[in-house]
Amino acid sequence: MDSNIVLYGASGHCKVIIDILQCNNQPVQAIIDDAPKLGTILDIPIIHTKQFDFSTAQNMILSIGNNKVRKRLAAELPFNFSTAIHPKAIVSNHASLGEGTVVMGGAVVNPDATIGKHCIINTGAVIEHDCRIEDYAHISPNASLAGGVTVGEGTQVGIGASVIQGIKIGKWVVIGAGAVIINDIPDNVVVVGNPGRILKK
The missing domain is CATH 2.160.10.10 (Hexapeptide repeat proteins)
Structure with a gap:
């Protein structure tokens, strides 16, 4: 089971993934987003991508519903990706x-x-x-x-x-x-x- 998962994308889809991870007792380290509009989602802080220290991210899930955007980000981001x-x-x-x-x-x-x-x-x-x-x-x-x-x-x-x-x-x-x-x-x-x-x- 992966720990300290970072979610990329502050969205309604993100809320559902947070709920899944919490049901599995998997901690969410942070939510990162290119243009955050809210301070938190389900009490988890949203951090602008420019302010996030990516060296601290061990595992990530792309919490974005748009299929094309997920494909682009998966190619750009050199991280281990978790399942939920x-x-x-x-x-x-x-x-x-x-x-x-x-x-x-x-x-x-x-x-x-x-x-x-x-x-x-x-x-x-x-x-x-x-x-x-x-x-x-x-x-x-x-x-x-x-x-x-x-x-x-x-x-x-x-x-x-x-x-x-x-x-x-x-x-x-x-x-x-x-x-x-x-x-x-x-x-x-x-x-x-x-x-x-x-x-x-």
Whole structure:
């Protein structure tokens, strides 16, 4: 278990990660942000990045919801990245999670699922067996992926969306809230509706 975790990004997403870490008795050293507007979040101080002594940071989590920003910062920051798993999430011992990934309360990650780096598996999301979630993806609250689904890098599967088994979703896709995905999806598109249809590129 990592100690003295620094969170990068003062946001609502940051609040949820703090709660996860506190539930696991993992101390948060500080929250750092490029443009802090508040003094604290959940009683943890926010420090401007220019004022923070990065040499004191042993472990970090990028507490930023924007997938592209997480990717950029992960490439720029030379730190060990921790994972955070809510104690009321179910993560199979036969699943794998990459560095920097967070799993919220009520989420389920089943056997032989592979979750990449800096992913967000949000509240109540279901990742079934043999799914592959690539780096920087976000599976939103109550989204459900059946077995063998692939989700490409940086893709966001919207709140309450459903994806049938074996589907391949490309990179940097946005799946709208409540969409039902029954066909493969190419890269760089927005998909909405039931059944899911490409709205725009």
